[in-house]
Amino acid sequence: MNPFPFAGLSDEAVLASRAQHGSNEIRKSAESGTWVAFKETVTEPMFLLLVVAASVYFVLGEVTEGIYMLAALAAVAAISFYQDSRSRKAVQALQDYTQPLATVIRNNSVTQVKSRDVVVGDFVVIDEGKLVPADGVLLQANDFTVNESILTGEAFTVPKSPDDSNARTVFQGTLVTTGLGVMRVNAVGDKTELGKIGKSLSEISEEKTPLQQQIETFVRKMALAGGAVFLLIWGYQFFLSRELLGSLLMGLTIAMSVLPEEIPVAFTTFMALGAWRLMKEGVIVKQTKTVETLGAATVLCVDKTGTITENRMELKKIVSGDQIFTLGDQGELAPEGRYILEMAMWASEPVPFDPMEKALHEAYSSVGVDKRSVYRLVHEYPLGGKPPMMTHVFANDDGHQIIATKGAVEGVIRQCQLTPGDLDRINQQYHALSAEGFRVLAVAEAATTPHDLPTNQSEFVLRYLGLVAFYDPPKSHIRSIFEQFQKAGIRIKVITGDNEIT
Structure with a gap:
């Protein structure tokens, strides 16, 4: 059975493609x-x-x-x-133990083959938790994001869409974090981006x-x-x-x-x-x-997230105006702090996979009345823009809307109507929190509209609400390990894509 609108390659076309473009394996040195x-x-x-x-x-x-x-x-x-x-x-x-399988569409049916048997022109079905077996172009996708850290070193998810010419290419070795998509393979083996990196490394004289x-x-x-x-x-x-x-x-x-x-x-x-x-x-x-x-x-070069830290985000602080609320302190969170937390949660995926969004949902569950079962997601503006941000539109059965935005501080405040004094205060708060090691996001909301929603989230005029600060705690034994390195005369260099201040 084939639920997709693609017939895929025939057996003869697979053989012809393999003969022309080779197999999906990175060739090793000819010397044994x-x-x-x-x-x-x-x-x-x-x-x-x-x-x-x-x-x-x-x-x-x-x-x-x-x-x-x-x-x-x-x-x-x-x-x-x-x-x-x-x-x-x-x-x-x-x-041999980790030899992955790929789901392909061939002869108008969905079947599984070993990743090394994927050929150029194959239609490959990729979904959450799977590695992309080859380089290709998305033809169909639903809420599709990938982790490209194997190529870029960045642990953040990257949204992909077949409708965006700049974000429809997927690469071998990257991990699908959400959604399901169908891609057409355009490069295998040594001709993939990962294969080119491997080839360039093999050419380095030892x-x-x-x-x-x-x-x-x-x-x-x-x-x-x-x-x-x-x-x-x-x-x-x-x-x-x-x-x-x-x-x-x-x-x-x-x-x-x-x-x-x-x-x-x-x-x-x-x-x-x-x-x-x-x-x-x-x-x-x-x-x-x-x-x-x-x-x-x-000299030892290390990544920060997941190496020095536990890669487990915790929501620690909420900033509203001049007030800073620290979660975990004695007492109930003030109403303005709860509202910022609620809007940050609405700006997250309903079923979160990102560590920061998981932290927001977890924190929201512990304060106030839970409204998640009453509202449904009616429109999503995925993470995009430079600096990036995302916007979600929720509505209940009565038609009441919630339009919530969160993202990089520079990107969000750019779409808010703020005075120079407000901008100075927000930037000072942002840099102060970053200097303490927090990862900081800005939260805003847009006025609900009875009319059609804009095509792009950049068309919204936002109302700034505040900041949320996350803390990725260091591993419990990392201090003693660093002390051992120092005693051994080894210097530590942190290589990370995080904010320089953080």
Whole structure:
């Protein structure tokens, strides 16, 4: 059964599209993981040092020492290969376990296929909680929003509409937060925006870790020192004995005492132990040198929301005129504070999904009379504009309307009739709350109208009501973690899309 007005591709069209545009997979390096691990192991300066040491021992006739060196070589290679193999198997198992399915319209019926089997031209049905399987254009949507943080780093939802040329494109890897839509795929695999990012990252030349650079310098210096000792002893001994082979062996023997053969084994073992400890904590270490790189870090860049904070918004303050009401204080919320809270709630989704809107509904449930069952949403102006805001129109059975708006302070007050003094006061309150770490929204209402509603919410003349301030509490243990970083000499840099003052 197909409830959508699209027939979709036929089986023949799917095959033709896949042949022309490829499959919906991001191609990886042609080199196998085993070969890459082998190449990295045998080109390591410390590994080459052991090879040279083993060769010299055999030349000198020290077979036992040579065998010990070969055993050390085998140990270093085995540890590296084991760690690489174990990590690759764990990553592959995770990928197989999380292989998503996509709902597509084909042969005039709705069916499910693996995301990698989606092709250009497919009609894909995407709804709340699903990942978008490829890049495409919305053809049909109802109250449709997505989270594009995987591409932009911003955790806010982004409204999409097939009627808006600037907001009808959806991207692979983004998450549908509300609504249902049908999209036509126009890019898959490496040609998607996510695929292009992955390709550009793979083209970045991998830098050597600080310890690798130090070891390379150390080995080079030791090789030069060993060579110098070898030439000096060889020349001096040859001058005394006039025996070429005897003086040569004497020089090699003395030079070998300069080479630290134990360091490669110790280094590899300690890195493997570090990787083992991380894996016990649930961290998959694909390369043992990651352990050393983490240990050498001096700057840590982190996001704020959900990393430093709990990503759990709480409504803390309501500002009305010169008054600031703090929720949770003893006593009942004043009528003007309750009215601002009520209008902020009406300007939210009836079934909220955004953390701030959930906080508004929760706070509204605890004050005054609940009118939500009496009013129904009759028109919605989705989040839009720069700075963004949103407006909802509710009505009851008697025809009484509520037109409520909330959004960025700059955007809302721009549509309100305010005096210069009012604007100064509001901006001071806004910046003061932001400086305390609050996320602040302005709340306003529009006069009800018996006539048709305007096409755009920017056509409303709004009456400013006040501000609502939300607080995303920091995680309980984050202070101690930051103190540990400071003691370790690691600086913290917060990278966020929030207001700079916040």
